[in-house]
Amino acid sequence: MNQEILNKAEELINHTDGKICNHCLGRKFSDCVEGDGNEDRGIKIREALNLEPYTIDDEKCVICNDLFDDINTKVLDLVNEKIEFLNVEFDTFVVGCKLPKEIVETDQEISDKFDFNVEIIKKEVNREIGKLLEANLKQNVDFDGEDVLVMVDLRRILKEDIENPIKVRLQINPIFIEGRYRKLVRGIPQTKWPCTKCKGRGCEECNFTGKQYPESVEELLSEVVLKHTNGYEAKFHGAGREDIDVRMLGTGRPFVLEIKEPKIRKIDLEKIAEEVAVSAKGKTEYLNLKFTERKRKAEIKVSSPDTYKVYRALVKCEDDIKEEDLEKLQSLHIIQQRTPIRVSHRRADKIREKEVKNIEAKFIDSKTFEMIIKTEGGLYIKELISSDEGRSNPSVTEVLKTQAICAELDVIEVGIK
Numbered sequence: 001m002n003q004e005i006l007n008k009a010e011e012l013i014n015h016t017d018g019k020i021c022n023h024c025l026g027r028k029f030s031d032c033v034e035g036d037g038n039e040d041r042g043i044k045i046r047e048a049l050n051l052e053p054y055t056i057d058d059e060k061c062v063i064c065n066d067l068f069d070d071i072n073t074k075v076l077d078l079v080n081e082k083i084e085f086l087n088v089e090f091d092t093f094v095v096g097c098k099l100p101k102e103i104v105e106t107d108q109e110i111s112d113k114f115d116f117n118v119e120i121i122k123k124e125v126n127r128e129i130g131k132l133l134e135a136n137l138k139q140n141v142d143f144d145g146e147d148v149l150v151m152v153d154l155r156r157i158l159k160e161d162i163e164n165p166i167k168v169r170l171q172i173n174p175i176f177i178e179g180r181y182r183k184l185v186r187g188i189p190q191t192k193w194p195c196t197k198c199k200g201r202g203c204e205e206c207n208f209t210g211k212q213y214p215e216s217v218e219e220l221l222s223e224v225v226l227k228h229t230n231g232y233e234a235k236f237h238g239a240g241r242e243d244i245d246v247r248m249l250g251t252g253r254p255f256v257l258e259i260k261e262p263k264i265r266k267i268d269l270e271k272i273a274e275e276v277a278v279s280a281k282g283k284t285e286y287l288n289l290k291f292t293e294r295k296r297k298a299e300i301k302v303s304s305p306d307t308y309k310v311y312r313a314l315v316k317c318e319d320d321i322k323e324e325d326l327e328k329l330q331s332l333h334i335i336q337q338r339t340p341i342r343v344s345h346r347r348a349d350k351i352r353e354k355e356v357k358n359i360e361a362k363f364i365d366s367k368t369f370e371m372i373i374k375t376e377g378g379l380y381i382k383e384l385i386s387s388d389e390g391r392s393n394p395s396v397t398e399v400l401k402t403q404a405i406c407a408e409l410d411v412i413e414v415g416i417k
Contacts, residue, residue: 001048009045021061022054023068028116063107078168088263092142095130098153172261178292180252182285190241191218220280229262237297239416250412252287256297307377310413317367319402326361328399338391340383354379382406
């Protein structure tokens with residue numbers, strides 16, 4: 001340790017009348033003094049200056065008010081109490097803290113006065129709490145995928161009249177489960193629909209359930225997962241959605257189920273799927289369940305040029321048609337669709353251009369045929385068939401020169417990255 005460093009350290013100690021703890025002293029020289037942490041650096045500086053060891057007494061550190069001693073003697077117990085109270089299981093965590101502004105300002109003022117260009121006190125507090133918890137909880141700090149954020153609020157430690165000045169809060173991060181669902185019956189929405197009359201509060205109209213429909217694709221899965229995770233709430237993120245009267249068949253539609261504040265994170269997804277299959281009674285299936293990352297919930301909701309969907313539509317015509325008329329449907333390729341009347345109350349009124357990639361038509365009788373349609377994602381199939389009063393152009397109705405309607409619709413494939 002060179003003399004220039006020792007001179008500056010002695011100047012700092014004199015400036016504080018010796019009331020600077022080893023953590024705060026060592027932190028100011030963390031860029032030029034070797035040591036096993038800032039406390040060790042502070043000890044080495046004092047020894048090099050032949051000073052007495054720093055002791056905690058009524059004259060507290062002028063920077064931190066000896067809060068590092070509070071961390072060592074109080075924080076671990078408070079965290080353990082919170083974990084026990086919430087009964088939460090986790091493997092990884094990160095630490096955050098809130099400090100009194102007086103401490104933050106004093107720390108910065110001294111750095112400015114002595115031209116120290118080192119980390120702020122908040123970073124060291126977070127690190128020291130993290131080291132303490134890692135050693136005692138046997139869990140690991142993970143800045144990329146933490147299960148829990150431990151937030152230690154120290155803002156009231158300077159107020160001597162407060163009995164419990166330190167507060168600890170655990171922010172339990174969600175878990176995300178990815179998979180595909182199949183909806184095998186009609187009449188079930190993808191997600192929970194609040195009652196239109198009471199807006200979810202509960203009334204006679206909805207039998208005080210707060211719901212427009214008694215069950216949904218979301219709830220048939222989430223109720224089981226919430227039970228096993230002891231989570232607070234579930235949120236369903238689907239790669240698009242089908243109408244209530246449309247089945248979702250084939251390999252299913254991709255989705256991510258988000259479970260908020262799960263107290264239990266380690267669950268057997270194969271057993272979950274088996275349990276849901278029993279409780280859903282053949283109405284829905286959930287395939288290839290796996291844990292995934294937060295970013296997937298956004299990825300599956302964003303359409304890409306490679307996204308496509310394949311539908312089976314049963315079409316009814318007002319006038320008789322011939323089997324050879326169905327060849328005309330091959331002319332349906334680039335479709336200009338104005339926002340359909342049936343969704344105009346909740347979607348922006350604009351014209352969308354979508355591509356029909358392939359059509360296969362099967363004649364059933366003079367007024368009925370089946371279509372297998374492969375399209376770009378986002379094309380409204382019912383309106384492609386009916387024309388929606390001319391808002392879809394061209395349409396099956398226009399090409400066949402007779403009013404056509406979609407009597408039944410199934411999604412049989414959803415392609416997505």
